[in-house]
Structure formats: structure tokens, C-alpha cells
Amino acid sequence: MHRFLLEGLLGRPLTEKPPVPADIEELGAAMAKAAQTRLGRSLSIRQVDAGSCNGCELEIHALNNAYYDLERFGLHFVASPRHADVLLVTGPVTKNMAEALKRTYDATPDPKWVVAAGDCAANGGCFAGSYAVVGGVSEIVPVDLTISGCPPTPTALLEGLLAILEQSARPAKAG
Amino acid sequence: MTSILVHVDQLPTAFRTAPMPRHRVDARQWNQAGEALAAGELTLLGLWAHGATVHMALLDQAANRIGIVSLGNRRGSFPSIGRLHAPAIRLERTIADMSGLEPEDAPDSRPWLDHGRWGVSHPLGKLETSWAKAKPYPFLPVEGESLHQIPVGPVHAGIIEPGHFRFTAQGETVVRLEARLGYVHKGIEKLIQGGDLERGMTLAGRTSGDSTVACQWAYAQAVEAALAVKVPARALYIRAIMAELERLANHLGDFGAICNDAAFAMMLAQAGVLRENVLRAADTCFGHRFMRDCVVPGGVSRDLTAEGVATLQALVAAIRERFPKLVALYDNTASLLDRTVATGYLKPELARQFGAGGFVGRASGRDFDVRRNLAYAPYDELAFEVPARDDGDVNARVWIRIEEIRQSLSLIGQCLVSLPDGPVRAEIPVAGEPREGIGLVEGFRGDILVWLALDAKGRIARCHLRDPSWFQWPLLEAVIEDNIVADFPLCNKSFNCSYSGHDL
Ligand code: SF4
Numbered sequence A: 001m002h003r004f005l006l007e008g009l010l011g012r013p014l015t016e017k018p019p020v021p022a023d024i025e026e027l028g029a030a031m032a033k034a035a036q037t038r039l040g041r042s043l044s045i046r047q048v049d050a051g052s053c054n055g056c057e058l059e060i061h062a063l064n065n066a067y068y069d070l071e072r073f074g075l076h077f078v079a080s081p082r083h084a085d086v087l088l089v090t091g092p093v094t095k096n097m098a099e100a101l102k103r104t105y106d107a108t109p110d111p112k113w114v115v116a117a118g119d120c121a122a123n124g125g126c127f128a129g130s131y132a133v134v135g136g137v138s139e140i141v142p143v144d145l146t147i148s149g150c151p152p153t154p155t156a157l158l159e160g161l162l163a164i165l166e167q168s169a170r171p172a173k174a175g
Numbered sequence B: 001m002t003s004i005l006v007h008v009d010q011l012p013t014a015f016r017t018a019p020m021p022r023h024r025v026d027a028r029q030w031n032q033a034g035e036a037l038a039a040g041e042l043t044l045l046g047l048w049a050h051g052a053t054v055h056m057a058l059l060d061q062a063a064n065r066i067g068i069v070s071l072g073n074r075r076g077s078f079p080s081i082g083r084l085h086a087p088a089i090r091l092e093r094t095i096a097d098m099s100g101l102e103p104e105d106a107p108d109s110r111p112w113l114d115h116g117r118w119g120v121s122h123p124l125g126k127l128e129t130s131w132a133k134a135k136p137y138p139f140l141p142v143e144g145e146s147l148h149q150i151p152v153g154p155v156h157a158g159i160i161e162p163g164h165f166r167f168t169a170q171g172e173t174v175v176r177l178e179a180r181l182g183y184v185h186k187g188i189e190k191l192i193q194g195g196d197l198e199r200g201m202t203l204a205g206r207t208s209g210d211s212t213v214a215c216q217w218a219y220a221q222a223v224e225a226a227l228a229v230k231v232p233a234r235a236l237y238i239r240a241i242m243a244e245l246e247r248l249a250n251h252l253g254d255f256g257a258i259c260n261d262a263a264f265a266m267m268l269a270q271a272g273v274l275r276e277n278v279l280r281a282a283d284t285c286f287g288h289r290f291m292r293d294c295v296v297p298g299g300v301s302r303d304l305t306a307e308g309v310a311t312l313q314a315l316v317a318a319i320r321e322r323f324p325k326l327v328a329l330y331d332n333t334a335s336l337l338d339r340t341v342a343t344g345y346l347k348p349e350l351a352r353q354f355g356a357g358g359f360v361g362r363a364s365g366r367d368f369d370v371r372r373n374l375a376y377a378p379y380d381e382l383a384f385e386v387p388a389r390d391d392g393d394v395n396a397r398v399w400i401r402i403e404e405i406r407q408s409l410s411l412i413g414q415c416l417v418s419l420p421d422g423p424v425r426a427e428i429p430v431a432g433e434p435r436e437g438i439g440l441v442e443g444f445r446g447d448i449l450v451w452l453a454l455d456a457k458g459r460i461a462r463c464h465l466r467d468p469s470w471f472q473w474p475l476l477e478a479v480i481e482d483n484i485v486a487d488f489p490l491c492n493k494s495f496n497c498s499y500s501g502h503d504l
Helices: A002-010 A025-031 A055-062 A098-107 A119-123 A154-169 B003-007 B027-038 B086-099 B188-192 B197-204 B209-226 B233-261 B265-286 B306-331 B334-340 B348-353 B358-362 B394-417 B473-480 B485-495 B499-503
Strands: A043-049 A075-077 A086-090 A113-117 A133-135 A145-147 B023-025 B043-050 B053-060 B065-071 B077-079 B102-104 B148-152 B164-170 B173-180 B435-442 B447-454 B460-466
Touching: A002 B306, A043 A055, A043 A098, A043 A154, A055 A086, A055 A154, A055 B209, A055 B265, A086 A098, A086 A119, A086 A154, A113 A119, A113 A154, A145 A154, B003 B023, B003 B027, B003 B065, B023 B027, B027 B053, B027 B065, B027 B077, B027 B086, B043 B086, B043 B447, B043 B460, B053 B447, B065 B435, B086 B102, B086 B473, B164 B485, B173 B473, B173 B485, B188 B197, B188 B460, B197 B209, B197 B460, B209 B233, B209 B435, B209 B447, B209 B460, B209 B499, B233 B265, B233 B306, B233 B394, B233 B485, B265 B306, B306 B334, B306 B394, B334 B394, B334 B485, B348 B473, B358 B394, B394 B485, B473 B485
Parallel strands: A043 A075, A043 A086, A086 A113, A113 A145, B023 B065, B077 B102
Antiparallel strands: B043 B053, B053 B065, B148 B164, B164 B173, B435 B447, B447 B460
């Protein structure tokens, strides 16, 4: 084990340069409600699978690997919606999960943002129209940002989350 | 020996190249099949309904043959197999939910996938609008002194799929776990119905995202068998490369994640890097990190270039160099082994009874691998070993995965060296008559079964997708018994069943 620790100390990090945050107009309005003082440069993310095929989850997991190293940006995953600023929701919302998603949203304190990750979360994807599916995440809770892809790459996810981070760090507009 | 065995008559050489026949049976023979399953003479591969008919896929493991028996219209019901053979119970509950056919004298008549929220009932049968409100689910009663219950889910603490687990514990020790699944049911089998082959491929690839190559391969096999399509050799080799990359990525990821659940985070970091390397190589070679939509009926949608071959050769060499160090680290860390050894023991009898596929079965003495036992091209031309042992704990499942990573590296290496030249996609004909075919592929979790019925125009009349998790989820409930609650994540990760693949 010591060899591994030593390698880690002496070797060059694998972690890559951060991508440029996505430029997203749609965030502006939502972010006006942000109080920077309350959030600082850190966001807690609660992931909710509302019906995904588990492909999106795999790429969200990848954000934690050494190449993307999500935590260096002050972004980290939390176990409870009560600790979360951001709900990262995947999948078409199934009818069997709709209530759980709504309840998770309600349990998340304000201010909060909802990110719909993946084509399914955007509009139901290839499952749209099924008797068992409500549709995209916005059918159940208000969505602030959509990240497309099937699944979105870790880089795309990172771009989106960084954009939220930037917006949340801006001083809230008066009014 | 029961006479039903004569219906389990299909060798791989037959069902992999031609439409899959079915044997119509009467209720007496149907029951005989149930008895043969209960006696361990046969293994249940699948049980599903099409219209008013129930189909049962059976495996004779000693003879490496399979067969499908069908029981026709009996006014909306069929004799329960679950009353003789427990692994059929959830499949029958699903048939009742989806098709409205009732298993007679079934031991468990609770709904399974239908949570009372669809607004319809029996989506695959006589679809009816249902106004019924969702009712509370009656969990099995538990009686005894000083027991308490811990409900978990459907929304879990980690980044995992949703499902509900109801633990009953006495102090720290779990006396019963009952899972309730179906939360991610998307109605895939209904969505496929009436669709064209492409629609089927899209949805098959999205039943369980981590097994997208294996699922699409099984689906493609079913199409190709039904229509007797000959797939070019190069396409078969490329499929095998993709399937082994998928296995590699999943095993590497889970190896790290299992250790992480035993609070050994360093392994997750190390294995996570190797997994990412696999996904990046897949992206470079095939244009998608999970190689989704690359296996198509008739062949593959992406050829492998010479640069691709070089990328993969470098990948294999790099993992071969790095991975043994991680294995040594696992094997030499006493605090880690202390958590994995003797935890979550799965009895070989149970693995056999449930026909548990993949590393779950192979770590508990069920020496079965579709790539070998019901061989399909190109595995019949490649050299590989199927690791098996019978100590059945978390550690055993970890070691099976370690061995399989080695085998996958070897298989990819072999395919790259002997990659045939030629086209990578064959034409798909229209049969002009109804056809049926079966696909069976060894995914990283175990055997994936796809049964497909096409109409005369080549549209999909019925497509049944059976994930290996169907026969593994119930076993997870068995292995956690007498373990402490805190070891559940470890046991669960060592199984890593698919929620989506199961819920469909
Ligand atoms: S967007 Fe794609 S990967 Fe994500 S849940 Fe939907 S089908 Fe799966």
C-alpha cells in the first residue's frame, strides 16, 4: 500500500483542466434568487434517479474519478436532499417514481436548483409516451438546467454543474 | 426422468442459426416442467406471456440444450410454476400485472411491477383504464421478540438506482430483507410492440445502461436467428471486442466500488482510472463511451480502424501492467479482507436452484457461462477459461471478477490479433411470414435472454427481455440474512443487480 501512496505523492496528477462552464441563458432568471452569501463557492448535489436506464448514473459516478475530480470545484454529492443545493435528476420520470421525486424536491431547502441530466430527463427520451412514464423532469418539478446526451459525457455534466456554480456565486440582483 | 425433457431439445448450433421452435404443451406437461425445475433437472431461463399464451424457456444444463414450452389459452389463467419452484414467483406476478393472466394457486398473489400508478392495468394484455388508487404494499409479516424494521428507499443515499428495501433487524443483525422493485418500470416491452427492428434495438440498448452492448447483442441474435441472417465474421469479432470492453469496464468499476463500500477508498480511485481508460478507448474506437447502438441487427454500425486496433492494444497492455498491482493490494490488505471474507454467503444450492448467472452463480459453484455452455460466435473460436469456485462470499465474487478481467483482456487481445477482414453488416431480409427467434448472451452480470416474435412484415409482435437480475435479486435477500445491517452495501455491491434491467 505504501507504494501506492508514494506514487500518488510523487506522480503527476491525472486530473485534467476544467472545461469551460456552459453558457446558459436559461439559468439567469433562476439564479437571481440566489444568495451568494449563503452558498459561497460550493454546492451540494443530491442525485435522484427518477427512472433512468442507469447509463446516466455511470457517467455521474465518473465525475468522481481522478480525471474529472469533481470535488476540486467545491461540488460534492450528499446523501440527503436536506443537505442539497442542487438536485441532479436522471431518467424519464416513471409514474412509479413521480411521487418520490416530488417529495425529494420538497425536502430540499431553498434556494435550490434542479438539473435534468440526459435526454430522458429532458423530455422522456425514447420512453416518452409510455403508459408508465410521466415524461421529462419538468413535468414534476421546475427545471433550471438541462444537460443533453444519452448519457451526457462527464465533461458535459461538469460544464453544466460549473455553470450553476458560477451563477450561484454571482451576487444576487437587487429587487 | 420426466418426459418433458424431450422438449428441451435445442442445441446452440440449431437455435443460434434458425428460428426458435416452441412446443405446445397441455397443463399436465406444464406441471411436469415445474416438477423437473423443482427437482433440479432443468433450470428456468424465462417465463413470460404473449397474448393469452404463457411461454417458459428451460435449460438442460447437463446437455447444454434449451427449449421453450407454451401453454395456450386457458381462459385467463395458467397453473402456477412458482408453487413448485420459487424462482418463478416474481415472473408470474409480473405476468399477472402485465398481461392479466392469473397463476393458479400461486404462493404470492401481490402485484409486483404494477404499483397502482399507471392509470391502466395489464398493459400487455387487455389494456384497461384503471381508476384504482395506489394501495399500500403489504410486506410479508415478521413476528418475533424485539424486532425492528428499517425502510430504505426508493431514493437511496448514494448515486444508485431506486428500489425499496425493508429490513427487519434484531439489534444489528438482519433477520429478513424484503425488496420491493418496479420503481423504474418504463413499459419497455409495450413500447417495443408494433415497432420496427430499429426501435427494438434502441430500446433493448436502454434496458440496462451498463449492459448496453450485451443487451443489443442478445437482441440482434434474436433477430438474426428469427430471420436466419448470417452475420459477417468481422462483425462478430468486433462485437466480442465491445462486449469484453463492457465487461472489463463494469468489473473494474465494481471492484473499486466494492472495496470503497468496505471503506477502502483508494481502490475506487485506482480502479476508477482504469475504468475511465477503458471508456475513453471505447469512445475513440467506436464513438461512444458505452458503445451504445454499435451492435445492430446484421452486424455492427462501426468498423474498427487500424488506429482503433492500436488504441485497444495499448489499453490492454496498460491494464495488464497496472491491474496485478491492484489485485496484490486487495489480497494484502487484511482490513479489507476482514470485511469481504465470510460476508454475504450464497449457498451453492440456492445459486443452482435460481439458475444464478454470472459471477453470482460462479462464485457459488454454478459453473455456467453462455459463452461456453451455449456457445455463440466468435467465442467458439476463442480460448478462454470460466473461473468458478464455491466459497460464495463477497470475497469469492470479487475474485471471480478479478479472474474475468484477466480473461477479458486475453479475449480482446485474441480478437485484435485474429480480426477477420470483410464487411461488418449483413442485409436484414423480410421473411413474409411470422418468425420467432431467441438470443442468449453472457453480459457482465450473467445470461441475458431476448425472445422475439416478428410478424410477416417484420414488425415486432412481442419482444421479451430477461435480465440476469431477475434470478439474482431474490438471492440478495437470502445472503444478507444473519449479516449486520452495515454490511448490506457491501453485499449489494458485490451482486450489483440491475434495477432498470429488472423493472423494464
Ligand atoms: S438519457 Fe440515455 S443513458 Fe440516460 S437514462 Fe436515458 S437512455 Fe439511459
